[in-house]
Amino acid sequence: MMLIGDPEKRKHTEFLVKFFRSKNDVMKSQDMTEAASNVHKYTSNRDIQFLNREGKTFNKTAYCCFVDGTRVKCSFPNCKGYENKLKWDRGTFYNHMKRCQKKEYKFSEYNVVAFRMNRKKVQVMNVQQLAEYFKEERERQLKIVPSMYWTATAFHKWSMTIPGINGDDNFQTCADAAEFQAKFERTDQTSDWKKCFVVQDSSGLEMLCPDAEAILNMLELHDGDRQRRFIDVYAGTFPVATQKEFVNLFRTPVKERTAVFNNLDMEVSDIREFKDAIGLPKFVRNRSMVNKLKLRNRPMVDRYILITQAGAFTDFHQDFGGTSVWFHMLRGKKTFFLVEPTEENIKKFEKSQEHATETDYWYGDKYGVNIRKVTLEAGQTYFMPGGWIHAVYTHEDAVVVAGSFFDEACISRQLRTFRCEEKIKAGNGNRVAKFLPIHFAYMEQKLLKAVKGAHFFICGIFKNALVLDCNNNGSDMRSLPDKKQTWIIFQELYAFLDEFKKTGGEVTEETLKPSKKALDVQIGIQSRSS
Ligand SMILES: [Fe+2]
Ligand SMILES: [Zn+2]
Numbered sequence: 311m312m313l314i315g316d317p318e319k320r321k322h323t324e325f326l327v328k329f330f331r332s333k334n335d336v337m338k339s340q341d342m343t344e345a346a347s348n349v350h351k352y353t354s355n356r357d358i359q360f361l362n363r364e365g366k367t368f369n370k371t372a373y374c375c376f377v378d379g380t381r382v383k384c385s386f387p388n389c390k391g392y393e394n395k396l397k398w399d400r401g402t403f404y405n406h407m408k409r410c411q412k413k414e415y416k417f418s419e420y421n422v423v424a425f426r427m428n429r430k431k432v433q434v435m436n437v438q439q440l441a442e443y444f445k446e447e448r449e450r451q452l453k454i455v456p457s458m459y460w461t462a463t464a465f466h467k468w469s470m471t472i473p474g475i476n477g478d479d480n481f482q483t484c485a486d487a488a489e490f491q492a493k494f495e496r497t498d499q500t501s502d503w504k505k506c507f508v509v510q511d512s513s514g515l516e517m518l519c520p521d522a523e524a525i526l527n528m529l530e531l532h533d534g535d536r537q538r539r540f541i542d543v544y545a546g547t548f549p550v551a552t553q554k555e556f557v558n559l560f561r562t563p564v565k566e567r568t569a570v571f572n573n574l575d576m577e578v579s580d581i582r583e584f585k586d587a588i589g590l591p592k593f594v595r596n597r598s599m600v601n602k603l604k605l606r607n608r609p610m611v612d613r614y615i616l617i618t619q620a621g622a623f624t625d626f627h628q629d630f631g632g633t634s635v636w637f638h639m640l641r642g643k644k645t646f647f648l649v650e651p652t653e654e655n656i657k658k659f660e661k662s663q664e665h666a667t668e669t670d671y672w673y674g675d676k677y678g679v680n681i682r683k684v685t686l687e688a689g690q691t692y693f694m695p696g697g698w699i700h701a702v703y704t705h706e707d708a709v710v711v712a713g714s715f716f717d718e719a720c721i722s723r724q725l726r727t728f729r730c731e732e733k734i735k736a737g738n739g740n741r742v743a744k745f746l747p748i749h750f751a752y753m754e755q756k757l758l759k760a761v762k763g764a765h766f767f768i769c770g771i772f773k774n775a776l777v778l779d780c781n782n783n784g785s786d787m788r789s790l791p792d793k794k795q796t797w798i799i800f801q802e803l804y805a806f807l808d809e810f811k812k813t814g815g816e817v818t819e820e821t822l823k824p825s826k827k828a829l830d831v832q833i834g835i836q837s838r839s840s
Contacts, residue, residue, distance in 0.1 A: 313398075313438045319420045323436045326372045326423045329358065330434045336425075337432050342378035342568075345425050345432050346385065349374050355386055355411065356421075373407060373417075375440065377426040379568035380458055380544065386410040390566050396448045396459050398441035453669050456623035458544035458570075460669065465623060468675060469703065472647060472683045475506075480650055481684065482507045487514030490593075490693075501795060503634070503695040503719040506648065508684060512638060512691040518589030522641035522688075522709035525615055526560070529553045529576070532583045539739075540573040543622045546667070560617050560707070572622040572704070575739075576615045588613050588711055593693065594636050599716040603751045609744045616710040618642070624702045625666075626659065626673040631742035632696035632727030633714035637686070642708025645685045647674070651697035651723055655679050656730055659699050663734040674701065697723030716748060718756075721799055724749070725806045747816040750807055753825060757800045761828045764793060765835070786839040787832060797832070804829055 314320055330336050330349065339345035352358055357369040374385035383391035384407050392406045404417040424440040426433050435443065451459035475481035482497065482505055484490040490509045499505055509515065520528065534554040542549055551559065559571055578584035590612060595601060600608055611633065620642075628651070629635055649655050658677040665671035674681065685705075686692055694700070696717060716724060724745075731741055742748075765784040787797035804825050811817045 313441060314420050314436060316420070319418075322370065323420045323422075326358070326370065326421070327434050327436055330423060330425075337434075339432050340430075342376045342383070342425065342427060345427075346374075346376050346383065346389075349385060349425070350387070353385055356407075371418075371421045372423050373403070373421045375403060375422055375424040377424060377440070377443075380570070381568045382406075384410055391568075395462070396444045396451070398437065398444050400437075454546070455625050455667050455669055455672055455674075456543060457546075461544070461621060461623050464669070465703070469645070469647075469683070472681050475508075475648075475682050475684045478682055480505050481648075481682065484509050486511040487516075490515075499695075499719070501719050503717055506684075506695070506698065507693040508686065509691045509693070510689070512689060515691060516589075516592035517638065517691075518587065519638060519640070519711050520587050524587075525640065525709055525711070526557050526617075528583060528587065529557050529615065533581050538573065539575050540571055541622075543570045543572050543619075545569065556617070560619060564620065567619070570619045570621045572619065572624065573617045574614070574624070576617070577610050577613065578615055579610055579613045584613060584615075590713055591636055591638075591691070594713060594715055597634075597715070597717050597719070599718050599752055600748060602718075603748070603755055605744070605748065605751055607744055607747075609742050609748070611714040611742060614710075614712045614714075616708070616712055618644075618704040618708045618710075620704055620706050620708075622704045626662070626699055626701045628659070628697055628699055628727050628730060629694075629714055630727075630731070630736070630740050631714075631716070631745045632720065632724035633742065634696045634717045634720055635692075635694050635712060635714050637692040637694070637710060637712040639686050639688050639690050639692075640709045640711060641688050641706075642710075643685065643687050643705040644708055644710075645683050645703045645705065646692070647681050647683050647701040647703070648694075649673075649679050649681055649699040651699055651726070653726075655699060656697075656726060660730055660733050673699075695723070696720035697727050714742075716752075718752070721749070721752075722802060725802065728806075728810075746807065746810055749803060750817045750821070753800065753803045753807065757796055757803065758825055758828055760793060760796045761787065761800050761825075761832055764790070765828070765831050784831070784835045786836050788836060789839075800825075801829070 314323055333348070333352065336345060336348045339348050353372060353374065356371055356373055358372050359367050359369055362368055376383040377394065378391070380394050381391035382394045382403070383389045389410050392402065400417065400419055408414055419437045422437040424435040424437065426443070448459050451457035452464060454460055456465065482493050484493055484507060487509060490507055494500065494507065497505060530553065535552045537550050538553055538556055539548050539550050540556055556573060626649070658679055659673060662671055662673040662677060670676070673679070697720065728745055764787050787793040807817050808822060811819060811822060
């Protein structure tokens with residue numbers, strides 16, 4: 311690469327670089343905004359003034375170039391910068407400067423001095439070093455999901471190869487709530503929910519929800535000072551800001567952004583105004599396992615506000631605890647990439663997680679799984695049963711209300727996801743805290759009675775009391791159509807809870823005893839009946 315090869319002219323460049331490297335205030339800047347304002351102290355837009363030996367001033371021209379995340383800015387005051395495609399292009403930079411300064415001049419790369427943050431330190435470069443940095447950075451980012459360069463290039467190419475949901479029976483598109491209900495029943499999802507549903511007109515879902523702008527205002531107004539963790543998507547970091555600050559960041563005009571932010575962590579059920587303003591869809595209220603149980607603690611996963619800037623990609627994952635999800639788009643546009651949670655696909659997913667974020671092992675293209683994509687727009691609601699492995703790309707700034715819930719028709723997949731989380735050592739922040747107590751309560755409060763009931767034949771009613779014949783064999787649940795499924799789930803749940811029981815807490819050897827006894831009795835009945 312020969313960008314600035316002339317030794318005489320290069321002296322000028324070295325002079326400029328040395329000049330800024332000698333300025334303590336510039337070099338001690340914490341970020342590029344601060345660096346730019348410090349650099350500006352020494353320059354009048356593009357000239358730096360010096361004193362010669364006779365005390366006369368003379369100018370040297372310097373085109374300062376600040377590389378800041380996804381943008382490059384010049385040294386003109388209030389420069390908004392241009393989109394940084396990690397490539398040095400003299401034409402782009404010169405045209406940008408012309409626009410900022412509103413005049414034309416002779417451009418020379420020997421006048422360029424570039425600045426960037428390198429591990430929290432300011433680095434000053436000539437144009438050749440800048441071009442080399444961009445090249446290395448492109449190569450580095452291409453290996454990282456979801457860095458800026460990977461998302462802008464490899465992701466879009468990959469996305470084009472993924473087929474839509476048309477013709478795949480796992481996905482059902484419904485015009486409205488009535489069609490959703492009809493299709494849900496017709497495809498036998500009620501007791502074994504496995505398909506994903508898109509509802510185009512959400513008005514009949516009997517949910518309550520303010521519009522996107524109202525939601526943003528509420529986040530500023532109610533508990534606006536609460537600290538929330540969010541994601542700096544391209545940097546892969548997790549900064550913290552108050553709700554107010556985050557809404558402000560979200561509203562940054564696209565042309566001024568130096569990063570892309572995503573917030574998937576705002577559960578708002580404990581803020582009264584949100585609890586009153588957001589009512590879950592009737593479908594969810596009716597099906598939520600937790601709603602049917604007496605529990606000491608409910609998990610806080612009912613109401614999330616998801617706020618995402620355009621360009622964000624969330625890599626493949628299962629929602630925590632294998633929870634099912636409702637997802638209502640208030641603003642923006644997102645594409646879901648979906649993989650059915652078959653045992654084979656989950657095994658491959660676990661494997662891919664050993665090398666999370668490395669493209670050499672990326673789940674999206676290195677494991678031969680069948681992926682489908684569906685794009686959701688404002689007004690639509692998406693219902694996804696537990697366990698589905700998915701990634702999400704946001705095309706336009708999005709505001710979403712969503713909630714997670716355990717569904718009794720997804721218990722197997724919930725347990726399977728829990729095992730997966732154990733295996734990939736998912737962090738506590740990405741898990742449902744009350745997973746074991748909830749599933750224990752479900753077994754005890756909902757299934758145990760049915761299993762015990764099968765131990766006896768009811769002989770008759772005598773003086774208003776049931777007369778039970780304990781000498782009878784009892785009934786084999788496998789042969790009773792309405793008990794068969796209960797028995798399968800009971801067995802599976804018991805084996806699971808027995809495996810994950812602890813000493814202390816809610817799921818222990820001791821608390822499992824009544825279920826263990828019922829299990830043994832039923833197994834005895836079954837061995838005698840077969
Ligand atoms: Fe998710
Ligand atoms: Zn500019």
